[in-house]
Amino acid sequence: MRDIFNLIGRRLGLGLVTLLVISLIIFFMVELLPGDVAQAVLGQGATEDNLAALRKEMGLDQPAILRYLSWLQGTLIFDFGNSVVTGGSVSALIGGRLMNTLFLASYAAVIAVPLSIFLGVVIAMLRNTIFDRIANVVTLTWVSAPDFFLAYILILFFSVKWQMFPAISSLNPGMDFLELLERTFLPALVLIMITIAQMMRMTRATIVNLLASPYIEMARLKGAPPWKVIVKHALPNAWAPIISVVALNLAFLITGVVLVEVVFVYPGIGQALVNAVAKRDFPVVQACCLIFAATFILLNLAADVGAILTNPRLRHPK
Amino acid sequence: MSTLALSRYAFLITSSCVAVFKRNRTVIALCAAAIMLFLADIFTGGSTLLRYAVIGSVALGLSAAVSFGFRAFLVAVSPDKWAKEFRSLTLSASFGLIVIVLVLFTMVFAPWIAPYDQSEIVTSAFAPPDSNLWLGADQLGRDMFSRLIYGARNSVSLAMAATSAAFLIGTTAGLFAALKGGWIDQVLGRVTDIVISIPALIFALLMLSIFGPKSTVIIVAVAVVYAPRAFRVTRAVAGGVVAMDYVEAARLRGESTGYLIRKEVLPNCSAPLLAEFGMEFCFVFLLVAGLSFLGLGIQPPFADWGSMVRENATLISFGEITPLIPASCIAILTVGVNFVVDWMLHRSSGLKD
Numbered sequence: 001m002r003d004i005f006n007l008i009g010r011r012l013g014l015g016l017v018t019l020l021v022i023s024l025i026i027f028f029m030v031e032l033l034p035g036d037v038a039q040a041v042l043g044q045g046a047t048e049d050n051l052a053a054l055r056k057e058m059g060l061d062q063p064a065i066l067r068y069l070s071w072l073q074g075t076l077i078f079d080f081g082n083s084v085v086t087g088g089s090v091s092a093l094i095g096g097r098l099m100n101t102l103f104l105a106s107y108a109a110v111i112a113v114p115l116s117i118f119l120g121v122v123i124a125m126l127r128n129t130i131f132d133r134i135a136n137v138v139t140l141t142w143v144s145a146p147d148f149f150l151a152y153i154l155i156l157f158f159s160v161k162w163q164m165f166p167a168i169s170s171l172n173p174g175m176d177f178l179e180l181l182e183r184t185f186l187p188a189l190v191l192i193m194i195t196i197a198q199m200m201r202m203t204r205a206t207i208v209n210l211l212a213s214p215y216i217e218m219a220r221l222k223g224a225p226p227w228k229v230i231v232k233h234a235l236p237n238a239w240a241p242i243i244s245v246v247a248l249n250l251a252f253l254i255t256g257v258v259l260v261e262v263v264f265v266y267p268g269i270g271q272a273l274v275n276a277v278a279k280r281d282f283p284v285v286q287a288c289c290l291i292f293a294a295t296f297i298l299l300n301l302a303a304d305v306g307a308i309l310t311n312p313r314l315r316h317p318k
Numbered sequence: 319m320s321t322l323a324l325s326r327y328a329f330l331i332t333s334s335c336v337a338v339f340k341r342n343r344t345v346i347a348l349c350a351a352a353i354m355l356f357l358a359d360i361f362t363g364g365s366t367l368l369r370y371a372v373i374g375s376v377a378l379g380l381s382a383a384v385s386f387g388f389r390a391f392l393v394a395v396s397p398d399k400w401a402k403e404f405r406s407l408t409l410s411a412s413f414g415l416i417v418i419v420l421v422l423f424t425m426v427f428a429p430w431i432a433p434y435d436q437s438e439i440v441t442s443a444f445a446p447p448d449s450n451l452w453l454g455a456d457q458l459g460r461d462m463f464s465r466l467i468y469g470a471r472n473s474v475s476l477a478m479a480a481t482s483a484a485f486l487i488g489t490t491a492g493l494f495a496a497l498k499g500g501w502i503d504q505v506l507g508r509v510t511d512i513v514i515s516i517p518a519l520i521f522a523l524l525m526l527s528i529f530g531p532k533s534t535v536i537i538v539a540v541a542v543v544y545a546p547r548a549f550r551v552t553r554a555v556a557g558g559v560v561a562m563d564y565v566e567a568a569r570l571r572g573e574s575t576g577y578l579i580r581k582e583v584l585p586n587c588s589a590p591l592l593a594e595f596g597m598e599f600c601f602v603f604l605l606v607a608g609l610s611f612l613g614l615g616i617q618p619p620f621a622d623w624g625s626m627v628r629e630n631a632t633l634i635s636f637g638e639i640t641p642l643i644p645a646s647c648i649a650i651l652t653v654g655v656n657f658v659v660d661w662m663l664h665r666s667s668g669l670k671d
Contacts, residue, residue, distance in 0.1 A: 014511070021512050026524060033528050131347055137410060140660065144600060144652035146607050148627060149645035152634055160637050167635065255519040259608050263631075273520075274612050277527040285527045292520045300515055 007308050015301040022293045023075070027068050030282050037282055041084045058084070071286075080287035085279050090287050094272050098291065100171065101261070101268035104184055105253055108191035113246055116196040120203025120242075121230060127208055135204075139197035147256050151190045151263040158186060169266045187264045194256050195249040202245040206238045239310040247303030251296045326356065385412040411661035417654030424470040432464035437619035444633065454640055457629050465621035466644060472616050473623045474651070476533055477603040480540035484602070485595050487541055488548025493579045495549070496556035507553075510546040518543040518605055523614070531614045540602050551594045555587040562586075589666035596659035600652045607648045623648050 030037060038054040039046070055061050059070075074080060080090035123135050142150075159167035169183045210216060211234060219233045258270035265271070269288055276284035334349035355371060389412040392404040407415070424431060434440055438460060445455035453462035495503040518540075525539040559565065565582050573582075609615040610624025618625070623644040630641040 018512050018515050022516060025516070029524055029528055126343065126347070129344055129347075131344075140656055141649070141653050144604075144656045145649040146604050146611070146624075146645060146652075148608070148611050149642070149649050152627070152631065152642055152645060155634055156637070156639065156642070160635060251517070255517045258519055258523075259611065262612060273523060274614075277523050277612075277614060280527055282527065285524060289520050289524050292517055293515075296517045296520075297515050 004308060008305055011301065011304050011308070015297055019294060019297055022297070023072060023290060024068070026286050026289050026293070027071060028064070030286065031064055037084065041280075075287075075290060080290075081283045083276075083281050083284055085276075085281040085284075090283050093284065094269050094287060094291075097267055097269045097272050100266065101257055101270060103180075104187055104261075104266065104268060105191070105250075105257055107181070107184060107188045108195070108253060109250055111188070112192040112195045112199070112249075115192075116199035117203050117242060117246075119196070120200045121207060121235070123200065124204045124207035124211070125226060125230060127204070132204075135200070139201050142193060142197040143201075147190060147194055147259045148263050150193055151187075151260060154186050154189060155263075167264070169264045171267060184266070187260045187266055190260050190263075191253055191256055195253050198252070199242075199245055199249050203238070203242055206241045206245075207234050210234045210237055240307040243306040243310060244303040247299045247306065251299040254292055254295050254299070323356075327353070330356075381413055382409055385409045385416065388412050388416050406661075406665065408657075408661050408664075410657040414654035414657030414661075417650055418658065421470055421474060421651055421654075424467055425474055428467050428471040432461075432467040434461040434464040436460070436465050436468035436621040438464075444630075453643060456626065456640075457632075462626075462630075462640060462643070465626060466623075466647065468621040469623045469626060469644060470647070472620050473607065473610065473648075474603070476536065476616060477599060477606045479533075480537045480606065481544070481595065481599045481602045483537055483541040484544035485548045485598060488545035489552045489591060491545070492549040492552025493556050493583060494575070495553050496560050497575055497578055497583065503553075506549065510549050513542065514546040514550075516543065518601070519608060522605065522609060526609070526614045531617060533616060536606060536609060536615065540605065544598055544602060547598060548594060552587070552591060555590050556583050559583050559586045589662065593659050593662045593666065596655050596662070600655050600659070603648070603652055603655075 033039075038051050038058065038060055042050060042054060059067055071081065078091050078095075080094075082088065083090055083093060086093070119135075123132055126132050155167045158165045165185045166183055167186065169187055171180065171183060175183070207230060211230075216229060216233055219229050224233070257268065258273060260266070261268040261270040262274055269291065272284060273288035273292070275281075276288065330349050330353050334346055334353075337345035337349060355368070386409060389404065389407050389409070392407070392412075392415075393401045396404060439458055440461050441451065441455050441459045443455065443457055443459045445451060445459060447454040451461050451463065453466065456462055456465060491506055495506045521543050522536065522539040525535055529535045560583060565578065568578055568582050606615055607624035610622045611628050613625060613628060615624055616622040626644040627641050633640050634642075
């Protein structure tokens with residue numbers, strides 16, 4: 001067991017360092033701005049006095065290192081400073097949106113993960129049949145299509161032609177849960193479709209690779225039925241790669257969310273990020289980027305830890 | 319329900335029973351798929367789904383036939399050495415090659431193919447298609463068809479430039495790391511670990527918010543985010559080659575690092591690198607399309623597939639498919655490149671399913 005804790009501890013440490021470096025990149029990238037933030041906010045016509053006043057207000061007259069440290073300290077308690085466009089606090093602006101995005105992402109993940117593993121196993125059982133070929137071509141096509149293409153196709157059919165689900169997911173606070181699920185069905189479906197194809201392909205590839213190993217041959221020769229060979233013999237060894245693919249795809253889901261939210265006008269953090277980029281609202285951009293990057297890193301971390309934990313060789317050392 | 323529909327179900331159910339009895343997996347699943355399709359059809363009302371399924375399968379069949387013909391053509395016209403390679407093309411890879419050749423052709427000859435200029439306003443906004451404007455007009459009354467053709471030039475060349483930059487940096491660093499080893503290798507490896515854990519879209523958005531939406535910013539952002547991928551692949555492939563005796567021999571001869579890279583290592587890892595280039599191009603192309611879609615890519619009046627989707631998106635709510643055309647161009651090109659990459663990986667690794 002000591003080995004496992006050592007491995008996990010080292011991995012967590014690496015994740016923490018990565019997070020720190022990324023916060024450095026996100027913060028000091030803005031310092032690269034030609035001129036500085038005050039100049040960018042006020043534009044070319046600003047007078048020296050105005051610039052100096054704004055710099056003082058934003059704390060820009062202090063050295064960058066100090067500002068970085070206080071920013072980092074703020075992020076720990078979810079305080080990202082004030083927006084330079086509206087003047088309001090950033091955390092108030094993105095707090096509710098973050099919840100919405102997390103809801104959408106988990107809605108998609110809860111359906112996509114079990115479904116894709118199930119489908120991957122089924123396709124692995126049907127390998128080298130016509131269905132396998134069709135599934136291969138279809139999933140490859142899916143993976144290659146841009147997210148917004150899928151989104152607009154779904155809108156065209158489900159909301160314009162058949163009028164089953166709304167094309168714009170407007171959320172109000174008093175909605176009951178079922179209505180919420182219905183309103184957000186289309187964006188969730190797009191996310192499911194994006195992630196499911198890749199996860200399915202990887203599950204299939206892992207299991208097919210394992211099926212070539214001698215111990216599976218043995219299980220087959222002793223007369224175990226095909227499903228039992230896969231579920232009892234192949235799957236336990238396949239968990240590690242499958243978990244890392246799942247986590248990686250959930251991380252993709254995080255970036256996929258940005259485009260999907262814009263298409264469906266979903267009030268989430270991705271849309272806030274895109275709006276802030278267009279308006280050059282740096283504190284909001286920094287906050288959103290940090291949240292996205294942190295989620296991405298945490299999911300990757302979870303993947304590695306999961307892979308370590310499910311590896312039978314590591315759990316039962318000789 | 320009409321007798322026709324009833325007999326259709328009866329036929330399907332009987333044949334699936336027979337198939338179960340005969341233990342034929344293919345037939346069982348085909349029947350199940352057909353039954354599900356019909357049920358979905360009833361659910362959505364009318365025969366729209368059925369019609370699309372028929373259109374889809376006809377299109378699939380046609381493209382398979384064209385790909386088959388293209389492969390035969392390639393085998394026939396090319397010299398013996400190449401013909402052998404082309405004979406191993408799968409149908410999907412052949413389709414991918416057709417797409418790539420077509421897009422390259424459009425890129426080069428865009429001004430001669432397009433009937434109008436990309437920023438020329440020829441009619442009223444959202445004019446429907448007619449014999450003059452094949453795909454109708456966009457939100458400002460510019461010809462969709464011409465913009466689609468110019469879009470091939472603008473979007474694809476931006477993605478190409480960005481991928482090439484990322485790939486050049488990544489492979490050069492990877493080759494150096496493999497050949498030199500030691501602390502250079504270690505440092506580059508750690509930097510890669512960190513950069514690879516930044517989501518590409520997020521980093522690009524950060525860069526664009528700071529430096530404004532310019533093509534050069536996109537190229538730099540993509541180069542930074544995707545170079546580590548190329549680095550890892552190159553490092554892994556070249557690491558195997560460097561251990562070979564002939565590289566050792568060349569080293570003992572006193573050859574320079576540049577010579578070792580060019581003459582000994584690179585020729586022996588070109589196949590996986592080419593596949594990696596294709597794969598990276600797909601990612602970058604989708605990323606750039608996404609940025610353009612968000613209005614942060616190639617700026618107007620230049621035509622670009624991603625932004626064309628966004629600009630004409632309102633048409634979707636009237637049941638028009640015009641905005642889907644540029645989106646499907648993006649999809650088809652990416653699928654085509656992916657198919658070719660799939661085939662190249664299959665060949666170079668000798669992977670067996």
